[in-house]
Amino acid sequence: MSLHPRRTGWRFQWATIAWLTVVWVLLWGDVTWGNIVNGALLGLLVTVGLRMTPVDFRGRVHPLGLLVLLGRFALDLVRASFEVSIVALRPRYTPRGAVICVQLRSHSDLYLTMTAELVSLVPGSIIVEAHRLTGRLYVHVLDVETSGGVEKARQSVLDQEARVLRALASDEELADAGLQRRGRDREVASR
Template sequence: MSLHPRRRTVRTVRGIVAQWPAIAVLAAIWVLLWGDLSWANVIAGALLAVLIMVVFPLPPVAAQGRFRLGPFLVLAGRFVADLVVASFHVAFMALRPRYVPRGAVVVVQLRNPDDVFLTITAVLSTLVPGSLVVEAQRRTGLVYLHVLDIEDSGGVEGVRRNVLQLEERVLRAFASDDVLAQCDVPQPGGRTSNEEVA
């Protein structure tokens, strides 16, 4: 039995409104592509984003989380610092004569394969110059990260440690208390769930 056309329209509108963050991001990308911040570009970007949501609807992503401002600021600050340091490192490496970096693909087993946390971790890893996620497996939580210079990145174990520390910051900023307990990640300002009170 099909839905009444009016109910279907209301359902579609509610679905679009619920996806306002994606619409805002798509509109921002549109404005950045045009390079001109104007009301016309913002409105055109928003309308185009709504059209994309209607024509190519995405399945809802279920994520149980909790936003924490303090850990989020730590995550953002550390990301900016990593971005600056890696940018200078890659630029210096490009200017070094006769230096050939030894690249490698490192497999990292994440603690939590949830779509949202895996995606945030993979995207932040890719945005740092000198590293690129070439594959992410949502069922197993495996991330394959290509590193431009494995030796200066601390070797295979150093890369794995850095990615797991990034994932921990992501979880502390966005994951629920239950997820933190399952992943044995210290809660902000507290102990891990497995630590016993002395």
């Protein structure tokens, strides 16, 4: 299956145009006919005029894995926000930042991008560089001490990737990454 708009037909393009129109109106913060028409025209221009690179998606959405991914992401947001505020409010404390290299297990552009976005959205870490061909992410960590050290920060990124894969990847993609679904981990352990 491909997520390329030209390959999925007009139904997907109309949904994309509608979504872009909603985003446009929300950005302006005022529901007027002018904003709706301009949003629709801009959505049409973006959808038809800009070439989108094809994204191969061979997996499917796994509701339990998605729930775990979103729940843990929300928990990470709260925890990291608290940690960053502690670092910011400590008098005369200079955080020891670091840039770490994380070799991801998956070779999919989609999963690399999703992992990078989720890691960047959590306060205290940002993706400095992503190497598509090698599957490496270079992550800047605000404070290595608060993060529990370099290896713990690296493992945190790998855990995020595992949650993304368990939420969206096919069984073959999981096996290629050396992972299994959570339910199957328990089945294998009980044998």
